[in-house]
Amino acid sequence: MVAADYIAKRLCMCFPIISYNLSSYSRIVDNGAMQTTSIVCQKVGKKYGDFVALRGIDLGINEGDFLAIFGPNGAGKTTLLKILCGITRPTSGGATVGESDAHNPDVRKRIGVISHKSYLYDNLTAFENLVFYGEMYGVENRETRAAELLESVELDNRKNDLVRNFSRGMIQRLSIARALVADPAFIFLDEPFTGLDHHSAVMFQKLLSGLHRRKKTVLMITHDIPLGIAAATRAMILKGGRKVHDEPVNGMDADTFLKIYLEKVGA
């Protein structure tokens, strides 16, 4: 948290436009009521045939936490995220999001997911994509909401352009706007930095810090230790479907965490 705030302050000093966008973004995400929700996993296990993806994961995430999950390929990170999103059922154990079963369709209204896949339609404009997803989430005043979100991610001047003409960085910014269309309490991110150039990655990280400051509960899967550890308040490592590390970041630098990571995953 300390590291994230430090980076945020430095960036706002260097790039006033980011500061402006964060302040406009804050207005958008601040329109909800105070949220006192959390995420709980109890002995969550998942098998795909003979392959065991998760082995009895216990996890509690408090409201406002920013948890970064690291681990090698096949560690079960994405499976855990899918279970929490309610799109995959655990083979054993259970998961609750905001005190409801994770597979309850109503829970989906409160979750925004950002992945390295954008979930955006190439042949729709940026504005049409947001309005469409607004409709899927039952958002009222979808056009107004879409316009606000496009402004917050600096894409209001490209609102009528087809997504297929966007750069990777622009797509990822629009993907953030898509995930926030229903003003969710929980933000889940799966490898969000994949394919982003440095500028876009820094801007993306800034938007994440902004989310966290608005008391959104954020859970992020990433291989990018420096960016992940700078943004998160808590870091977890999965290996072979087991939790092998789960501690607060407490201002830890990336190099220190990298040592812990290499020690835990045995690389």
Added chain:
Amino acid sequence: MNEILRTAHAILLKDLKTEFRSREFLGHTFMFALLVIVIFNFAFKINPLNTPELASGILWIAFLFAGTLGLGRSFLIEKENDCIQGLGLSPVDRTAIFIAKFLGNLFFLVLIQIMTIPVFIVLYNLNVMEHFTLQTAVFLLGDIGFMTLGTLIAAMSVNLKAREILLPVLLLPLLVPLLIFAASATAALLTGGEPESYMGRLKLLAAYDVIFFVVSALVFEYIMDEL
């Protein structure tokens, strides 16, 4: 129910908008249906005596092949950028997604038929729409059954590596009863058969449609979980 229809309407409009913008599907599918009709015209010795019997089979085979081509496309647009996951993550009822996909596929098949039938009439010198209302009913009932099962199988096969091959391999055997009822009803209308000869088949087509629509809508939720 209103919520399901509202969501289905939004997904359908999105599908139509993206399809008309990309213009990838409609032109190619129409060309394919046209080619099937032309090739059969050369392959068979068509004469005024056998035309009504052969015509119904040729027409329905052209529709089945062209329609199957289009079915794969309906879920592939959702696979681009993993949009199917985006839809799955939203709180919408899965039945709404099925209804939207079904209606979109049905719309494009009817569009292909509207473009293909006039060409067929000219090429085979046979007015297949002489009994316009009844023939339209046969086409629509056949289309509904075809697209109901087709939408379900297309969803099931979208994640498979060999989906282009597996979709027709899985779908066409299930469509054999529908093809028999529809082609024989069309033939009965073309040969001026007794009402009993085609009304019974129309009823069978309607029963086939209802059964498979209900089953497909119920099963679709479980298929979405695996997408």
